[in-house]
Amino acid sequence: MPGTLLELLANAAIPLQLTLKVALTATAGACALGVGAGYALSRRGLPGREVLDSLCTLPLVLPPTVIGYYLLVAFGRRSALGRWLDETFDVSLVFTWQGAAVAACVVAFPLVCKAARTAFEGVDQGLENAARTLGACEGRVFLRVSLPLAWRGIVAGTMLALARAMGEFGATLMLAGNLPGRTQTLSLAVYEAVQAGRDDEATFLVILTSLLCVTLLLASGKLLGRKIS
Amino acid sequence: MTLELDITKTLCGGGRTFSLRARLRARGRSTVLFGPSGSGKTVTLRAVAGLLTPDSGRIELDGEVLFDSAARIDRPARARGVGYVFQDYALFPHLTVAENVGFGLGGGLFGGLGAAARRRVAELLDLAGIAELAGSRPGRLSGGQRQRVALMRALARQPRVLLLDEPFAALDPLLRRRMRQEVRAICQSVGAPTVLITHDPDDVLEFGGTVALYETGAIREVAEFPDGPEGGAPARDMLLAAHFGAYNEERTGKPRPGDSQSCDTQ
Numbered sequence: 001m002p003g004t005l006l007e008l009l010a011n012a013a014i015p016l017q018l019t020l021k022v023a024l025t026a027t028a029g030a031c032a033l034g035v036g037a038g039y040a041l042s043r044r045g046l047p048g049r050e051v052l053d054s055l056c057t058l059p060l061v062l063p064p065t066v067i068g069y070y071l072l073v074a075f076g077r078r079s080a081l082g083r084w085l086d087e088t089f090d091v092s093l094v095f096t097w098q099g100a101a102v103a104a105c106v107v108a109f110p111l112v113c114k115a116a117r118t119a120f121e122g123v124d125q126g127l128e129n130a131a132r133t134l135g136a137c138e139g140r141v142f143l144r145v146s147l148p149l150a151w152r153g154i155v156a157g158t159m160l161a162l163a164r165a166m167g168e169f170g171a172t173l174m175l176a177g178n179l180p181g182r183t184q185t186l187s188l189a190v191y192e193a194v195q196a197g198r199d200d201e202a203t204f205l206v207i208l209t210s211l212l213c214v215t216l217l218l219a220s221g222k223l224l225g226r227k228i229s
Numbered sequence: 230m231t232l233e234l235d236i237t238k239t240l241c242g243g244g245r246t247f248s249l250r251a252r253l254r255a256r257g258r259s260t261v262l263f264g265p266s267g268s269g270k271t272v273t274l275r276a277v278a279g280l281l282t283p284d285s286g287r288i289e290l291d292g293e294v295l296f297d298s299a300a301r302i303d304r305p306a307r308a309r310g311v312g313y314v315f316q317d318y319a320l321f322p323h324l325t326v327a328e329n330v331g332f333g334l335g336g337g338l339f340g341g342l343g344a345a346a347r348r349r350v351a352e353l354l355d356l357a358g359i360a361e362l363a364g365s366r367p368g369r370l371s372g373g374q375r376q377r378v379a380l381m382r383a384l385a386r387q388p389r390v391l392l393l394d395e396p397f398a399a400l401d402p403l404l405r406r407r408m409r410q411e412v413r414a415i416c417q418s419v420g421a422p423t424v425l426i427t428h429d430p431d432d433v434l435e436f437g438g439t440v441a442l443y444e445t446g447a448i449r450e451v452a453e454f455p456d457g458p459e460g461g462a463p464a465r466d467m468l469l470a471a472h473f474g475a476y477n478e479e480r481t482g483k484p485r486p487g488d489s490q491s492c493d494t495q
Contacts, residue, residue: 129280130319132306134333135386143338148323 008204012189016208019166019185022097026104026165030112031158033105038116038154039142053117060110068174071103075175095177100185103171108161115157119150159220163213186212230390230422231256236276236286236296249273249446255424255439258417259456262426263433263468264443270426271316274392277424278313279306291389312388312421316395318379320367326378327363330354333386353381356415373404380412384419391416393425397432409435413457430465437461442471 040046041053059067075082075093085091093099123146131141147154169187176183178192186209193202235252249269262270275281277288279295282303288296290311295304320329327350334346342350354360357377367375376396383391396412397405413435416423425436433440437460442450450471454460 124319126315126317126319127321129306130313130315130321131332132280133278133309133311133313134382135307136332137307139338144332145321 004200005204008201011201012186012205012208014181015184015186015189015205018097018100018181018183019187022100022104022172022185023162023165023168025098025101026108026168027158027162029101029105030108030161030165031154034109034112034157034161035116035147035154037109037113038118039120039146041113041117042120056113057110059106060114064107064168064170065174067106068103068171071099071106071171071175075099075102093175095179095183097176097183099176100168100172100183103175104165104168107168107171108165111161111164112154112157115160116150116154119153119157120146122153123149155223156220159216159223163216166209166212166216230258231289231291232260232277232390232424233289234273234277234287236273236283236288238272238276238281238283240272247446251443251448253441253448253451255441255451257438257453257456258422259436259438260422260424261433261436261438261440261464262424262443263428263430263440264472265428267445268443269446270443271394274313274394274424274426277309277390278311278392279304279309280313310386310389312383312386312391314376314379314383314391314393314396316398318367318375320375320378320382322367325364325366326359326370327351327354329367329378330382330385332382349385353385356418357381372400373408376400376408376412380415384415384421387419388421391421391423393423395427396425397427397429406431430469433465433468434458434461437464440464440468442468444472 037052037056041049041056043049046052072094073079075085077083077086077092077094082093085093091098093102127145127149128141131145136144166185167187168185169191172183172185173188178184178188180189180192184192186205190202190205190209193199193205232253232255237248237250239246239248241247247267247269249272251269251273253273262273264270272281276283276296277290283296283298285298286296287294287298290309294300294302295309296302321332324332330353331342331346331350334349335342351360351363354363357380359374359377359381362370362374362378367378370378380391380396393412397409400408409432413423423436425432427433435458436456437454437458438456439451439453441448450467452464452467454464454467
């Protein structure tokens with residue numbers, strides 16, 4: 001029995017490592033893009049604000065396979081964008097871990113964007129105005145006032161995005177496929193183990209994934225529970 | 230200090246509209262805009278600070294044009310050299326007292342303070358008698374302490390004029406008297422001219438100077454008195470007489486629009 005456990009652990013190591021790499025890369029991208037978009041959407045002067053907001057929410061409501069198909073069309077070898085990436089950076093997003101990260105990033109982006117917009121809208125405009133009368137340019141107002149005060153909401157959104165990116169399945173499968181050792185993340189490995197009737201392996205992977213998610217939730221709860229007075 | 234303004238602004242919100250037509254020429258160390266809530270005093274002050282764009286008109290401070298709708302001049306708030314003490318003080322809750330006061334002295338995007346700026350912050354905190362609070366956060370301060378921090382933060386950049394929005398309204402009566410004298414003394418000692426808005430005749434008594442009486446979206450009367458308490462008494466008497474004269478007129482005439490919420494957030 002201990003022998004099989006070690007074996008299962010060894011088999012899970014590669015998808016686990018890949019999942020973390022893909023999810024962390026995707027979350028970093030989603031966080032940067034989401035904070036920027038959320039801040040822009042929180043400004044009342046932005047023209048077409050609600051239309052843009054709907055566009056940013058779209059990945060949340062579209063089926064992941066549909067998103068995956070869009071990405072495949074956009075970044076595939078036959079698209080101009082895909083060819084350009086291939087020729088300039090020698091990077092292909094189809095059947096690679098980078099592709100899995102892009103898919104997870106797109107799916108996780110609305111979670112950061114929504115949370116960031118709400119957080120920025122909750123920042124007292126009087127404080128931003130006070131900074132302006134004290135000679136601060138808009139960049140300084142953002143970095144020294146808006147961002148620190150919206151921080152908690154953004155972290156909460158980022159944690160959700162990380163959890164979403166770790167569990168990404170549909171869009172990843174469409175764009176990056178299910179190649180063991182290259183693009184097979186935990187959620188894809190679970191699917192394959194069940195399909196192949198390897199129940200022990202599936203059970204192990206499911207427990208591993210659940211533990212990972214619970215740890216993540218506890219960590220984010222702890223982080224957010226800390227008061228900044 | 231000389232301040233010349235002639236602006237119009239219409240705000241709408243909550244199904245009501247409010248129009249302001251303000252015309253004022255003020256010189257000297259002290260100006261008081263006096264009138265009831267919702268008469269347009271704060272709109273005027275925010276327009277001077279650049280926090281709100283008038284629909285039309287012109288604002289000139291010490292001979293420099295800050296806003297001119299005809300010439301399409303609208304200097305951004307950060308470049309107007311104007312200090313603003315907000316009614317709720319608007320202290321940054323995530324920064325310490327020293328960081329709040331030094332906020333306007335830091336350059337760059339993140340703005341660390343140099344040695345000279347840190348010395349200046351220490352001087353300002355000393356002047357306001359709050360040196361021991363340097364490391365505290367605003368959430369832990371009393372009303373009077375918050376006001377001192379807000380005042381010193383606005384004065385740190387040596388503004389050409391200090392705008393005070395109902396600075397004493399939120400304080401309890403005993404503290405209000407003391408802060409009134411203290412604020413005026415500090416502004417005098419650093420040589421900062423003030424434009425103060427209030428609906429409290431006792432503020433007029435302390436500050437004196439040029440006084441403008443606001444009535445429902447317009448300046449009804451402007452009069453010049455000596456700065457400080459010596460001009461304060463006649464200024465207050467004039468204002469009260471004019472105000473109650475208007476009040477009696479209004480009781481028999483048209484209703485007065487109350488506080489109007491802004492739909493223009495500039």
